[in-house]
Amino acid sequence: MKRRTMEASLADHSPRLIRSIERRIFFKQGLSLGALAMLSGCNLTDDESVQTLLNGMSRWNDGVQGRLFSRTKLAPEFPESAITKPFPFNAFYGEDEITLVDGTDYRMEVGGMVRERKAWTLPELYALPQTSQVTRHICVEGWSAIGKWSGVRFSEFLSRIGADTTAKYVGFKCADDYYTSIDMPTALHPQTLLTFRYADEILPPKYGFPMKLRIPTKLGFKNPKHIMEMFVTNEYPGGYWEDQGYNWFSGS
Amino acid sequence: MEAVQQTPAEWTKIHPLVVRVTHWINALAILVMVASGWRIYNAAPLFPFRIPSELTLGGWLGGALQWHFAAMWLLVLNGLAYLAWGIASGHFRRKFLPVTPRALLRDVREALRGRLAHEDLSVYNAAQRAAYLAIILCGIVLVLSGLAIWKPVQFQEIAALMGDYEGARFVHFAAMALLVFLVLIHILMVILVPRTFPTMITGRLRRTS
Numbered sequence: 001m002k003r004r005t006m007e008a009s010l011a012d013h014s015p016r017l018i019r020s021i022e023r024r025i026f027f028k029q030g031l032s033l034g035a036l037a038m039l040s041g042c043n044l045t046d047d048e049s050v051q052t053l054l055n056g057m058s059r060w061n062d063g064v065q066g067r068l069f070s071r072t073k074l075a076p077e078f079p080e081s082a083i084t085k086p087f088p089f090n091a092f093y094g095e096d097e098i099t100l101v102d103g104t105d106y107r108m109e110v111g112g113m114v115r116e117r118k119a120w121t122l123p124e125l126y127a128l129p130q131t132s133q134v135t136r137h138i139c140v141e142g143w144s145a146i147g148k149w150s151g152v153r154f155s156e157f158l159s160r161i162g163a164d165t166t167a168k169y170v171g172f173k174c175a176d177d178y179y180t181s182i183d184m185p186t187a188l189h190p191q192t193l194l195t196f197r198y199a200d201e202i203l204p205p206k207y208g209f210p211m212k213l214r215i216p217t218k219l220g221f222k223n224p225k226h227i228m229e230m231f232v233t234n235e236y237p238g239g240y241w242e243d244q245g246y247n248w249f250s251g252s
Numbered sequence: 253m254e255a256v257q258q259t260p261a262e263w264t265k266i267h268p269l270v271v272r273v274t275h276w277i278n279a280l281a282i283l284v285m286v287a288s289g290w291r292i293y294n295a296a297p298l299f300p301f302r303i304p305s306e307l308t309l310g311g312w313l314g315g316a317l318q319w320h321f322a323a324m325w326l327l328v329l330n331g332l333a334y335l336a337w338g339i340a341s342g343h344f345r346r347k348f349l350p351v352t353p354r355a356l357l358r359d360v361r362e363a364l365r366g367r368l369a370h371e372d373l374s375v376y377n378a379a380q381r382a383a384y385l386a387i388i389l390c391g392i393v394l395v396l397s398g399l400a401i402w403k404p405v406q407f408q409e410i411a412a413l414m415g416d417y418e419g420a421r422f423v424h425f426a427a428m429a430l431l432v433f434l435v436l437i438h439i440l441m442v443i444l445v446p447r448t449f450p451t452m453i454t455g456r457l458r459r460t461s
Contacts, residue, residue, distance in 0.1 A: 054322055057318065065403075073406060073408075247321065252406070
């Protein structure tokens with residue numbers, strides 16, 4: 001009934017006015033459709049051209065972060081009283097699925113653009129000059145926690161293996177099938193440590209036994225645990241989360 | 253003096269082109285930033301509630317982060333252009349100042365009684381001036397606290413002003429909440445005084461004498 005009255009009243013008006021009203025209605029509906037598509041979230045993100053644009057912006061942000069990164073700017077360090085207890089466990093699997101690495105026959109493989117491709121045993125690694133830090137671990141999810149890690153400066157380790165520090169990336173492969181990679185300037189940062197201890201104890205499995213690369217200038221997922229192999233390369237190695245859309249540089 | 257410029261057919265120019273263009277770019281940027289930000293919030297909520305995922309953008313944390321860190325460029329570049337123009341042209345001084353607490357209180361009271369004067373759309377009342385200035389301030393605080401959260405090491409001086417990384421998260425949330433509140437009031441006012449809406453597109457208003 002309502003429709004009929006509307007048609008009847010429309011008939012009294014000039015076609016030009018009706019066209020103009022129709023145009024307005026069409027425009028309004030278009031706007032609300034656009035807003036709806038926008039807010040329905042994942043559909044728009046799944047669109048291929050949108051995803052290409054977003055990936056492109058993420059690469060652009062990698063470059064910007066590389067330029068913002070300072071080799072001398074240090075992450076704030078905290079007193080031991082500030083340490084978060086218990087320090088949260090976090091991985092792409094649950095706490096009951098933690099990978100157990102046998103330390104006795106453990107060897108860390110070193111490859112790529114390095115002078116000495118020798119595998120390292122734990123006693124050899126423990127014998128390297130050790131240093132400690134109490135820093136804030138920041139998760140990509142937003143939460144943060146303060147912890148204490150000890151180990152060898154990664155720059156020291158890289159110089160011992162004769163790494164080509166003009167290469168772009170250092171990649172890591174882990175016992176839990178995790179993998180990631182970092183830029184060379186971050187690898188050489190004085191606070192980037194190859195750590196073997198958490199809170200002065202040998203790293204327990206949940207914190208990455210036998211070793212975790214601790215990088216306080218990057219988000220938590222850029223700090224690989226259970227490292228089995230590392231390599232220096234100029235070919236972008238990607239990463240477990242990075243390949244799914246997390247920003248690669250992810251610097252703090 | 254764009255406010256009193258008249259065109260032959262009794263049209264008053266209300267909003268200069270720069271204001272209109274930056275307004276709509278900003279509206280889009282804010283929509284994307286808020287919707288994706290809510291998704292990011294849900295990954296580690298600061299408070300004991302989550303945002304309904306239908307209201308969020310990105311589909312998952314990684315997608316939301318991509319939207320957030322893409323749209324931030326739109327927000328910041330557009331915001332800087334608007335601020336630079338607003339200061340250099342004298343637009344802010346002319347349209348937003350002065351705003352006294354007394355006038356603000358009076359206008360808010362009038363507005364709550366539904367009697368706020370809107371005869372001359374080219375002049376902002378005190379409630380509008382305060383609200384628009386607050387929105388600009390929210391934007392600045394959001395960008396600064398956002399930088400502190402994104403780069404708590406490289407921009408640790410900014411983070412330190414807000415109580416380190418964790419403090420910056422609360423500042424970012426609070427500025428977002430105030431901004432969303434002000435935007436909702438803004439949209440409500442446009443619905444109540446609908447003839448203001450086309451002026452932000454065409455820039456002009458026909459004189460009703």
